[in-house]
Amino acid sequence: MSERGTEIDRERRRLLGAAAGAGVALVAPAVVVRALETTPRDAPVDGRVRWGLAIDTAKCAAGCTACVDACARENGLDLQHPPEGAEPADWATQRAVWVRKVRLRDDQTGRETNLPLMCQHCEHPPCVDVCPTGASFKRADGIVMVDRHTCIGCRYCMMACPYKARSFIHEALSDQLSHVPRGKGCVESCNLCVHRRDFGLPSTACAEACAETGHGAILFGDLADPDSAISRFLASEPTRQIREDLALNTGVRYAGV
Amino acid sequence: MKRIVYREWRLAPARYWGILGVLAVMVGAGLLAFAYMEHEGHWVTGMNNSVVWGTPHVFAVFLIIASSGALNIASIGSVFRKPIYKPLGRLSGLLALALLAGGLMVLVLDLGRPERLVVALTNYNFKSIFAWNIFLYTGFMAIVITYLWSMADRKGDPFIRPVGVFALLWRLALTTGTGSIFGFLVARQAYDAAILGPMFVAMSFAYGLAVFVLVLMFGFAEDRRPIGARMLRRLKNLLAVFVLAVLYFTLVYHLTSAYGAKDQGLEGWLLFDGGVYTTLFWVGWILLGSLVPLGILYHPVRGAEAPWVAAACVLVILGGLAALAVVIIASQAYPLQLFPGKTILESGFLDGVGGQPAPYHPTLPELLLGFGGVGLALLITAVGVRVLQFLPESLADEVLPIDEETIEQPVAKAA
Structure with missing residues (x-):
């Protein structure tokens, strides 16, 4: 060697x-x-948190659809296409919508109001009460959503929702985002961008887009934290729930309606 | 009174297979419609995100409540001690089973994910009235099968009354439960009403009996078995009382709604400006479905004639479908009252802009699925009466049992 x-x-x-x-x-x-x-x-969902939205309708601009467009992009709703042979008028009634803009006029005063309307994330959600399989459920942090593995597509939750917040997927899907699984024959609705919550990301797509346009009409945050921006806003401004008479204690509150 | 003899339905084979063939085609068309809806998705139906339950649900709910009502004849015979109805108890039970099967077929095949039926049978949310109904429907099937056994087997004789009482209570719960599927919904103005529970019970009595009488008349006419004037008078009087009961609940329901300002918009729309729904209500539900049949049934001459009584039954059934179309579809078409005192000028999701109702146009697959359920119910009945002894040989006046059981007079006995 x-x-x-x-x-x-x-x-x-x-x-x-x-x-x-x-x-x-x-x-x-x-x-x-x-x-x-x-x-x-x-980590398990933190029950000490209650996510919610505050909408300042005075800041919500007529004709602006930034929140609707952002929601569609974030959740892949812009990827849905009318099935071949579907009439446009019918498709308009059958496509999924998670948040929509509504323009109102007071019958007495003529005052007009603009607002975005979505799932109100009730503390006592009627859609959860009526769901036969428990697919419609409320997370510990207040988010109301649908378990797509146990939804049988009976649409009873849509009958029960006072806000018409839910959509049924009427067509076969060919395109969707991996973080927002969707499927023909199931019901879906706004889930306060639950994937963002689970990845520890801030805000919701709608609130972010509204802020980017400079309107800042949508505030997202923790209703259970008295120091959060949303709680401070709700403490200082008179707000109300839509269909307050139903005593659902909604997680979405409106100022100026 | 003679002993009641039950016999299988003895039709010439060609005739019988012809009838089965027609019913099988109905079921087959319903299944094809289901396959099409399942493959394409519900966009091929007229149902949408505003009117989420449509024509299939009208048929399904009709068949389910008619199923409960069809058992009325058995109940009256064995629970309320009217022997005259006893010969019809078996057919009553068979029809109840068959109608329920038809209704459930439609309901299940309309699901967005029908292949997940096993999920519905293994995951229960016990706060859901819908989940309760799953138990009420399956339980009803088991109870009616036991009831049929007690009526058909000599060993079952001591059980007829207790099983009958249980079946009666169960079906009252079932129909109240079905009405409460709508009555418990706080969201919609047309629902959120406890009266829908008892109203559905009355509807079930009327529609179930109308179906029962038609099936009985057809079955007997085909096999040349006689139905005497006594039985016909009993059945048509009973039907008339049930139709009156539905009218009573309808009146109370709408008066209550129309009284307060809150629901006057809904009532004004439905009763006067609702287009096809107004027509369905006044012409379908009230005029053709209630008043005309009542006129026939209480007519001194026509009311005693079998063809006229059959016509009244057909009208009650068509009126029932119209009534359920109003209860199920019109109630959804009327926009949700999200902002009282305000008019919606624009909406990205059909929120009743300017108070406009939501659109809904039934499509052929929906209708075929509904008729498929009717076909299945009649197919089960046709097979049942052919292979087993469900039909009495005669309902002629002289073979019928007495109308009512009388209380024995102890004094007379002692004397």
């Missing part, structure tokens, strides 16, 4: 070291990011 054979191959060591270092450098951030991401997804 030559002397050369017993020598340490420093070149080889350096190469291995560099390779290992590069490997760690490549993998580590992904591991760290993954850990950060999964924390909220792995």
Whole structure:
């Protein structure tokens, strides 16, 4: 055996070291990011939080559909297309809508109001009461949504919702977003961008878009936290619930209606 | 009074298979309609996000409540001790089972995800009146089968009355429960009314009996079995009383709604400006479905003639479908009252702009599915009466039992 054979191959060591270092450098951030991401997804939903929206109708502009468009983009509703052969007038009644703009006129005074209307995330949601399988449910953090694995498509929740907030998927879907699974024959509605909650992201698509247009009519936040912006707004402004008579304690409140 | 003899339905094979063929085509067309709706999605129906329950539900609810009502004859015979009805108890039970099967077929095949029926049978939300109804429907099937056994088997004799009482209470719960599917909904003005429960009970009596009488008349006429004047008079008087009961509940329901300002918009629309729904209400439900049949049934001459009584039954059934179309579809078409005192000028989701009702146009697949349920109910009945002894051989006056059981006079007995 030559002397050369017993020598340490420093070149080889350096190469291995560099390779290992590069490997760690490549993998580590992904591991760290993954850990950060999964924390909220792995933890149970926090019941001390109650997510909600406050709508200042005075700031909601006529003709603006920024919230509706943002919701459609965020949840893949802009990917739905009329099935071949569907009449446009019929399709308008059958496509899914999670948030819509409504313009009202007071019969007595003639005053006009604009507002976005979506699932009101009731504390006592009639849609949850009536669902035979329990697919329509309320999370501990107040978000009312549909479990798409147990929804049988009976539409009784749509009969029961006082806000017409829910949509039934009338057509086969060919395109959807991975974070918002949708499926023919199930019912769906606004879920306060629940994927954002679970990934620990701020706000909702509608509130964000409304703020970006400069209107700032939609405020998203924690109703259970007295120091949150939404709670401070609700404490200072007179607001009301739509269909207050039903005593559902909605998670969406309106000022100026 | 002679002993009641039951016999299978003895029709010439060609005639019988012809009838079965027609019914099988109805069921087949219903299944094809289901396959089409299931494959394409519900966009091929007229149902939409505003009118979420449509024609299939009108048929399904009609068949389900008629099922409960069809058992009335058995109940009156065994629970209320009117022996004259006893010969009809078996047919009454069979028809109740068959109608329920037809109704449930329509209801299940209209689901958005019918393949998840097993989910509905294994996941229950016990606060849901719909979930209660799943138990009420399946329980009703089991009870009626037991009831039929008690009526048909000699060993079952001591059980007829207790099972009959249980079946009566169960079906009252079932029909009240079906009415409460709508009555419990606080969201819609036309619902949120406790009276819908008893109103559905009255409807079930009327529609179930109308179906029963028609099936009985057809079955007997085909096999040349006689129905005597006594039985016909009993049945038509009973039907008239039930139709009157439905009218009474209808009157109370609408008077209550029309009284307060809150629901006057709804009543004004439905009773005067609702277009096709106003027509369905006045012409279908009230005139043809109630007043004309009452005129026939209480007519001194026509009311005793079998063809006229059959015509009255047909009208009650058509009126019943019209009534349920009003209760189910019109109530959804009328916009939700989201902002009282305000008019909606624009909406991105058909919120009743300017007070306009939501559109709904029934399509062929929906109708075929509904008729498929009717076909299944009649198919089960036709097979049942053919293979088992459900039909009495005769309902002629002289073979019928007495009308009512009389209380024995102890004094007379002692003497």
